[in-house]
Amino acid sequence: NLIQKDFPVFIVELPSIYPKPEGYTGTDDLRWRYIELGMIRAFMGNIPKQLNNSYISAGGDVWGNKIYYNGLHPYVKYEQADRLADIAEVVILRQGTMEKAMGPILEKYQISDDGRSAVLSFENVGDCLATCDRTKEVRGIVGLAAKVQDYQAVTPETAKITGTDQIVITFKEPVKGLAYNFTDSDYYGETMNLCNSCGKPAAGFLRLQN
Numbered sequence: 001n002l003i004q005k006d007f008p009v010f011i012v013e014l015p016s017i018y019p020k021p022e023g024y025t026g027t028d029d030l031r032w033r034y035i036e037l038g039m040i041r042a043f044m045g046n047i048p049k050q051l052n053n054s055y056i057s058a059g060g061d062v063w064g065n066k067i068y069y070n071g072l073h074p075y076v077k078y079e080q081a082d083r084l085a086d087i088a089e090v091v092i093l094r095q096g097t098m099e100k101a102m103g104p105i106l107e108k109y110q111i112s113d114d115g116r117s118a119v120l121s122f123e124n125v126g127d128c129l130a131t132c133d134r135t136k137e138v139r140g141i142v143g144l145a146a147k148v149q150d151y152q153a154v155t156p157e158t159a160k161i162t163g164t165d166q167i168v169i170t171f172k173e174p175v176k177g178l179a180y181n182f183t184d185s186d187y188y189g190e191t192m193n194l195c196n197s198c199g200k201p202a203a204g205f206l207r208l209q210n
Helices: 038-044 077-091
Strands: 009-012 054-057 105-111 117-123 129-131 141-145 158-163 166-170 175-180 194-196 205-208
Touching: 009 077, 038 205, 054 077, 105 175, 105 205, 117 175, 129 158, 141 166
Parallel strands: 009 054
Antiparallel strands: 105 117, 117 166, 129 194, 141 175, 158 166, 175 205
16 A cells, blocks of 8 residues: 555464364365464464564464364354454554453564573563463473474473563573464464463464574
8 A cells, every 4th residue: 555554454363273183084185185384373473573553363262173174264253353353443443452452472582592591572461471371381382493494393391471571481402493373283272371461362473593
């Protein structure tokens, strides 16, 4: 839009996607060809920090029915539409608050020189970062191994909320990057739990050290 260059962009995060169940004996037609989209979903969460006036509606909690494997288009579009409407109400109509419409977004991060720890800072946390199970332990953030091209996930040794908008993570081996909502079947409340004080789930992200 060359006239209104700050036109807002609203993004819908891809849902959880599940592989075909073990022992499935049905017809393996095109509907069930598995597509790995976890990495794309994580990259989508980087956009609000790269593109001014862009916003993302997290979808990590909207689809947990594993019977419908490869469900790129689950039957929850109305829930995402409702969330987008909440964000638009804040951005366009200036009504309400963003922390009630959208979850935490990774603002910045710093990995230690030895690659064994990292500090992450978030925006849109409301009163503070939180977890859906009301613990200080964060689930769902992984490290990316030194061989970045392989995107090998490294499970943290610890991942704790240490401040209003901050998480500190430690690893047993060096990492070169960080990711959240990175695995296709990641699901909020099951494999990941980060949210803001209003209970809005955090968006995914994937960041790599230069």
